[in-house]
Amino acid sequence: MLKYNGIAAIGAAIGMLNTILTWKLFGATQTADIWLIGLAVVSILSLLVLLGVEQFLVFYTSILTQRPDYAASFAFMAMIWSLLSGGLFALGCFWMVDLLVSWFAGGLSEGAKQTAASVLVLLLPQVAVAPSLHITRGILNAQGNYGRSYLLALITPSALLSVLAYFSVVGGGGVLQLGFTVAVAAFLQLGICYTMVFRCLITSWNAKLMKEFRDFVVNSVTMRIGHSFHNLFVGLIINSTLSHQAIGMISIFQYAKRFADGVFTVTIGPHVGILLARQASAWPDRNYTQYKKNIKVYLRTISPLFFGSAILVFLLIPMLLEMMPRDGAEHAVGAIQITYAIFTVWQGLIALEAVFVGVVTTARRSFILWGINCLFIVNFYLFSKYISESSPVWYLVAAAIFAQLISVGCFGVTALFLAKKQFYSSTLGRD
Structure with a gap:
């Protein structure tokens, strides 16, 4: 399992x-604010x-295990649906880009705001291909191809790195050029997605799977x-809170x-996907022994990696x-480190909560x-109201931590109840 951390x-x-x-090119300036908030929105x-x-992943794994001929x-069907839903959603975002900004x-x-709207338009292809990327990675993960799945997600950041490096050496460059790079990389990523699952695309729409497909879409929405x-x-x-503070916040x-x-990507990200799969x-299968073992392996693997990497960074x-100095930005370095x-x-x-959320997800209890999540939003909003425009940036993160503690407790209690019901309330359960 550790090889995926590489x-x-x-x-x-x-x-x-x-x-x-990005720091070298833009520092903590308004240009940086525009670019980074565009990436955050996308x-x-x-x-x-x-x-x-x-x-x-939940539905495909079930079909792959129980009805492999239909997988x-x-x-x-899922790939076609992902292409349509992603394209329509991105088109809707294009129509309301000013409202989003x-x-x-x-x-x-x-x-x-006008520049931010232009950047957001260029970044929207990444939104359009996200469902297809999700389906492709789900297929690869279900088949045990975790490495290929993760490498697929590196196409866009790798393309962006090459352009940033170029501008860092020769000078010039702006947020619109970076946005264009992301758009091109997104379309390249889409082509690779369909190449990777080509064998699935040479089949046809199967009417016998319509019930499962409807359940998949409805359950995904819920x-x-x-x-x-x-x-x-x-x-x-x-x-919104940060945009009303000083430039650079x-x-x-x-x-x-x-x-x-x-740090999260290296130490936790791939292991969450493997755990859920x-x-x-x-x-x-009501296999409690395996279910418990998966959780233990997950926690035992991520704990030393996460804490060690967090301290090192x-x-x-x-x-x-x-190493990439910016004039007048010395104070920002300390603020970044504290935040x-x-x-x-x-x-x-969040890493701990993933264990409990995994139980809720596999149990398909969307109302939980x-x-x-609504409780977290309300708590976070209430805590954030105590933050003034002159408060340090890290106050906002601290407010999120207080709200997250409450959510982890709620998910933990719920997950224990669902696991007990699944593994102990039926004679089908087994060790």
């Missing part, structure tokens, strides 16, 4: 290099567009709505978040940013996700 480390290294080179939209495909047809970045100047509301409103709270937050995301098989941040430290606490809680 692949994840490549992705994290690419992401951190992107962050460092990240939120890319999760929101998964509304109709979220539960693919290719089901994958084909006003929601997420209402505190920016009018000129900055399950994803909870996550989607969570990501959407959390993003709104964070970015968005950048400080996003730089810190990207360093923290790099394995739990999706163990849950319907904390110590390296000043050195990495000072990153608080961020790692938040992500540690709804309720607890």
Whole structure:
């Protein structure tokens, strides 16, 4: 299992290099604010567009295990649906791009808003291909091709890194050129997705799978709505709050978040996907021994990796940013380091919560996700209201931590109840 951390480390290294080179080009300026908030909004939209495909892995794994002859047809139907749903969603976002900018970045100047809208338009192809990427990676994960699945996700950040490196050497370059690079990389990624699952595409739509396909879409919507509301409103709270603070506050937050995301990507990200794939098989079989073993392996693997990497990156941040000096930005380096430290606490809680959320997801209890995610949003919003425009950036992360602690407790209690019901209340359960 540790070999996938090597692949994840490549992705994290690419992401951190992107962050460092973005710092070199833009520092903590309004230009950086525009670019980084554009990436943040697209990240939120890319999760929101998964509304109709979220539960693919659960349904595909079930069919692959119980009715393997139908697996290719089901994958084909899901790929067609992902292409249509992603394209229509991105088109809708294009029509309301000005509204999105006003929601997420209402505190920016009018000129900055116009530039942010242009950047967001260029980034929308990444949103359009997100469902197809999700389906393709689900197929690869279900078949045990975790490495290929993860490498597929590195296409866009790798393309962005090459352009950032070029501009860092020759000078010049702006956010519109970076946005164009992301758009081209997204279409390349889409082509590779369909190449990887070509064998599924040479089959046909199977009417016998219509019930399973409808259940897949409906359950994906009901399950994803909870996550989607969570990501959407959390993003709104964070970015809207920061956009009303001084220029550069968005950048400080996003730089810190990207360093923290790099640690999460290496130490936790791939293991969450593997855990969910394995739990999706163990849950319907009522195999409690395997289910418990999967959780133990997950926690035992990520704990030393996460804490060790988090401390190492904390110590390296000043050195990495000072290698790419920006005039007048010395104070921002310290703010980024402090915000990153608080961020790692938040992500540690999210890593723990993944165990409990996995139980809720495999049990297909969408109303639980709804309720607890709504609770988090309300708590986070209330805590954030105590943050003034002059408060340090890390206050916002601290508010998220308090809200996350409550959510982890709620998910934990619920997961224990569902697991007890699944593994102990039926004579079908087995050790």
